[in-house]
Amino acid sequence: MSNAVAERTTVRTYKNYSRPWWQRAFLTREMAIVAAVIAVYIVAAIMVPNFAAPITLTYLMLDIAAILLIALPMTMIIITGEIDLSVASVVGLSSVAFGTLYQAGWPIPLAMLAALVAGAIAGFINGFLVTVVGLPSLAVTIGTLALFRGLAVGILGTTAVTGFPDTWTDLATSKIPGTPIPSVMVLFVVLAIIFALVLHATPFGRGVFAIGQSSEAARFSGVRVERTKLMLFVASGTIAALAGIYYTLRYGSARGDNATGLELSVIAAVLLGGVSIFGGRGALHGVIAGVFLIGILASALRLANVTSDVINIITGTLLVISVISPSLLAWARSARARQRGRRESAGGTPAVTAANQASPDAPASATQEKEAQ
């Protein structure tokens, strides 16, 4: 687990030597989400009529493909402690750019390329404002959320570009022959492997975690903080544009209001997948499991005739639980530590125990302080 590297040295030393490798790999927050996905899938397959049919998986993956794609760069951005709220607007912008250029007679591959470039530029604008101008990403991307959506709707108005060639729209919804898995998942798996390697197995990825822990410390350790963030925002814009092309072809309709509100689904899944909103912590397999968890739940609940409001309540509750659970656990841990500290102080070595107990608590209390602000 390379994210362990980013944790405090004392914790890492303890972990590496006190537990065998399989415990370190499987007894993690991420694996808890993976286990939840499997549990929910099995329960739903037994309880909900029609859920076990293979076609459920096809529809499910077609529905979450855009979220999965955008979640990859979003994970890295949130690990650095930043956020990109403009992704759904970039999806809309890329959809409109792609549709308008196709309508203007451009060949499809060229229109796709132009849409990707538009997304990269949108990401660069975000990254420039955050890193060079030094504005908080929350404020910047709320602004560009409105700006990019406004551009998208402004270009096409309330009309839509339709009539894309069947070969392309069929490709977006086609399945890998002999399986219920949509072809778009191939694209996702390739990108997921690349992002996982970059995040968990390169100096760049370690820099991402270091920035999230403390960007000052990272800078002094030689991490090029600004350049890293800028690259991540450009990646986020480009992948969002890619999702926009998929979105357009899947629905056969390029519209300015495509994917409105998608950014919240993406961020919800990333947080559910165990990435800390305060930065410095997270892993891609947890995020992918988080997206699947929300998708499978929504799909099963829809099949069980649960209304969209109730589905929102359930996913919302899950999200709140997943965000507060680290704080609750930290509180429980420190409470237990205090208790033991009292017991041992009765034994007569209060100073040493207190010092020993303080260090594992430090990350937890830091989190709590941040929340209090």
Next chain:
Amino acid sequence: MTSSRTLRKGSLAALALSAALVVTGCSSDSDTESSSTAGGSEGGSDANLAITFLPKNLGNAYFDTSDAGGEEAIEEFGGTYAEVGPAEAAPDAQVSYINTLTQQGVGGIAVSANDPEAICDALNEARDNGVKVVTFDSDTNTDCRDIFINQATSEGIAQVQVDMIAEQIGDEGQIAILSATANATNQNAWIELMEGMLAEDHPNIELVDVVYGDDDDQTSFDKTAALLQTYPDLKGIVSPTTVGIAAAARYLSTSEYKGEVAITGLGTPNQMRSYIEDGTSEAFALWNPGDLGYLAAYANKALIEGTITGAEGDTFDAGKLGEYTVDADGVVLLGDPYVFDADNIGDFDF
């Protein structure tokens, strides 16, 4: 320490999720049972009369009314009614619901499309699996559905507004039109038709001006005030937009012109109720969304039972509404717009 805690957390989460699913799964089990028994026991026929309404979004009073009309019809002929839909009227949001209905094997879907193209593939997949598709209120491309229930034609809307204003001002005097935006396609088509009808059938009515309130409440309010000052002899205002008619009625109701200058057009009962009750407006028109849903349900039933295919000239029975004929492109016209006045406005809530 950490391991046992993580384990416990994981199992707790899984347990909670499973519990949520068990609860909802159970309720769904009973639902499907009741629907299958209801579907199977009806009239000795094996037609699957489970019809689901899929509005643009839930919690919208207009679609609550239309879907209630559908429910009434489905209860009459003994089918199974259900309503599902997204919380937001996003272009793609209906697709996953259509896919779900296809998997559940419902008999028919009655849908008001958020986007004419985006839900096409999903609807055609449903039709390939034997589901009958009726659109109402907002159509899809014609090759994605069996029948579209059209609420009104442009001629019908223009005619009812001309008739109402002529009656309210005694077929004589100056009138003005308060429209939406200057380039609003629907409104401009209606206004053109109304001008022709006025010139032909009502020579004593003079249309002095067409002003545009931009479908904005305050702008429409101000334009109404300006109209009344510019044309002191004005006898009536026609506003073929729900925003305009409500703003104009609000201005008139508090002015000296209340009861002197007629206001009519297209409005919704909830917006216009107080102005009908205080006598500012005698009557206004729209279609009846309840009838729209009712007709969509009966059209769906006829498709499911195979008595019609959606071809031009097919006729089917629609309960209390009588018999309907399918026009070209699989369109069924609900009928003339519905006129709301002091006598019937209490029956409507949308």
